[in-house]
Amino acid sequence: MADAIEIINERDFAVDRQTLYAAFAEPAMLARWWGPHGFTNRITAFDLAPGGQWLITMTASNGTDFHNRWRFDDIVDGAYIRAVHLEPVHVFTLEMRFEDAGSGARLSWRMLFKKTEETEAIRHLLKAANEQNFDRLAAFLG
Template identity: 40%
Template structure:
């Protein structure tokens, strides 16, 4: 049996802000549009029904002009503590962000889990860089 750890990109990132401040940047579609995606990407939001079972539809725009339609479903939301989506089109995965108070800020624990180890390994190098950039962009948005 493939464990979650074997098929996931797992990382943490400290942001010098409260969990509530971080969650604010994760729950407002205008703010999410500013930080979601790797460096150089922008997003156009169409639907952001921020509740468990709610739909999130957007297009990510790459720096080279390529558009990437995305559709996800919010699976779990705990205010100021947890945000989880299931990505439904293209690469199927679950993304969980947990917010843990830590000293003078928040430790954001990011876990992107694919269905199989093989699927994850095929994308692991790209996913690792993109997820780190996403967390850095989240921190900039929280602190702006």
């Protein structure tokens, strides 16, 4: 993507790669950890296949609902997911790579946004929110 903002987060987890992948690929598990601190989730559609739709309502600690619509573009079972966040704001691509790492597994998370004044201004907030997401995933995996 020309004129893109790229945000990369990466973390090793003390589980095998298939367990790490399942934490995203299984909607019941995904709903328990997705999003920054303070959010709960309700997933109403989740078709993990190219062209499949993912609908998730994220509820902030103050009760505000954020309805999100995603489309899955590319899936390599157990290894890679590319999805596009379509609404409500901030259209972007998210690539997730699941790799073996020592006795555990590594999740690499790459977000690509169109470069705008707004995305430049919130870039640091997004990287921090991704780290919170990884914190929640680590706690979920125990």
